[in-house]
Amino acid sequence: MHARRTSRALSDATIRRRPLMWTGHALSRSAIGRRVARHCDAFSSPRPTLASVERSGPSITAQNGRATRATFALEDDHMNTRIAGFDGLRAIAVLMVFFQHRLFGDIGEIGHLGVWIFFALSGFLIIGILSAQRTRIETGVSRFGAELKRFLFRRTLRIFPIYYLMLLVMCALMAFGMASPELASGMPFHFAYLSNIWIGSVLHYWPGRYSHLWSLAIEEQFYLVFAPLLLLVAVRRHLAACLVIVAAGLVSLVAMRAAHWQDITIYTHPLTNFWLLALGGIGGLMIARKESRLRAWLGHGATLFALSLGLVAFCASEPSWNQVGNPVLFTLISAAYGLCIAALVCSIACCRNAVVIGLLEANWLVSFGRISYGFYLYHNLIPDLTRNHHAEALFGGTVPLWAHVAGIAGSFAISLALAVLSWRLIEEPILRLKTSRAPASAHTPPASPSRHERVERSLTDDRAASDAA
Secondary structure (H helix, E strand, O other): OHHHHHHHHHHHHHHHOOOOOOOOOOOOHHHHHHHHHHHHHOOOOOOOOHHHHHHHOOOHHHHHOOOOHHHOOOOOOOOOOOOOOHHHHHHHHHHHHHHHHHOOOOOOOHHHHHHHHHHHHHHHHHHHHHHHHHHHHHOOOOOHHHHHHHHHHHHHHHHHHHHHHHHHHHHHHHHOOOOOHHHHHHHHHHHOOOHHHHHHHHHOOOOHHHOOHHHHHHHHHHHHHHHHHHHHOOHHHHHHHHHHHHHHHHHHHHHHHHOOOOHHHHHHOOHHHHHHHHHHHHHHHHHOOOOOHHHHHHOOHHHHHHHHHHHHHHHHHHHHHOOOOOHHHHHHHHHHHHHHHHHHHHHHHOOOOHHHHHHHOOHHHHHHHHOHHHHHHHHOOOOOOOOOHHHHHHOOOOOOHHHHHHHHHHHHHHHHHHHHHHHHHHHHHHHHHHHHHOOOOOOOOOOOOOHHHHHHHHHHHHHHHOOOO
């Protein structure tokens, strides 16, 4: 019996595992159908209660062979099943940010949209994981201190290594005169994950290569503030807690606009960004309910198409509505924009359209989404190959369009190569280390799955849970 369970676990892990290869093979129709079926069925299971946990034991996954995504029921090592479409969405979002930076705003505000998609996606997943951890506390399976330690331990191993490695490399380049020394004053802020404070409240301008680090600081600040909060608050009050965060963020936005704060200060302030992560969490909690009409509505392909059109309209018109002088009207537009983004994330999470899932699950898009954190971290540090004085001198003053395109392609290739190497040599080995050395929860019996299964579940969770800006 144990051999059959292990065989099935290994088979499921093999199906979920995707090699980091840039292949163009499309999924077969039957494979897409099976994936959509699993994708939809995972949201139909009821939330576990104290009685059900007492009857079935502390590990739901060990009994069922599959995590209940609807309740984000994580096993002893807090894993949840990979949500189809999220890696593809993450890849699209990071491409938006890349082209925004490379084209210097010549294509509107798609970079802002990409960052907000990351925020909503992270809120959807992280708040779900925290709700599952709080459920473990309420059912007596674990304790607050153990769950907080486990959450922070996993986030630290996923985010810190390549982030601090990148900062150390930049410090070394500054010491040898190969990087901008005038920005050295921001390094203490970067090391403390306060890049948004440095940019918005100290510099009051975007510092070029380091400007993208502000969004990583926002996410880390959210983890540090709200992980303890949600682990202390009862699960039944998590939705209300998220609503309070959203309300506080929107009220703060109105107040800052009314007080005529600088745009960059408002843009990078924690309160004006936390609400979007909380909004993503609200969506995840709502569609996870046993009988959710919202899940059925969002699962239609027509709903996803309408939301996509709405986002295109908001993004294209952002330069105009960003100049609205009325603080209340500006906040209402921003709230509608954020609501549309969070709804899009939830729509993909419960989408039943095989064509949409097939597109988002294309091998190259999933592979790119998997390494999106490293790509996001490195891409802005790669200098633009044609927007400089050397290129202008080479072409006699005006750089032709084809040279600009070639320069963008070259910087993309370098960023991609760094991200792949980072994943292979640093991130993936650390994810395996995390599985073998994760801190054990109190009152939690030792897990019984094989080493191969534990590693696969560890990699699956982190691909789904935080590779965002």
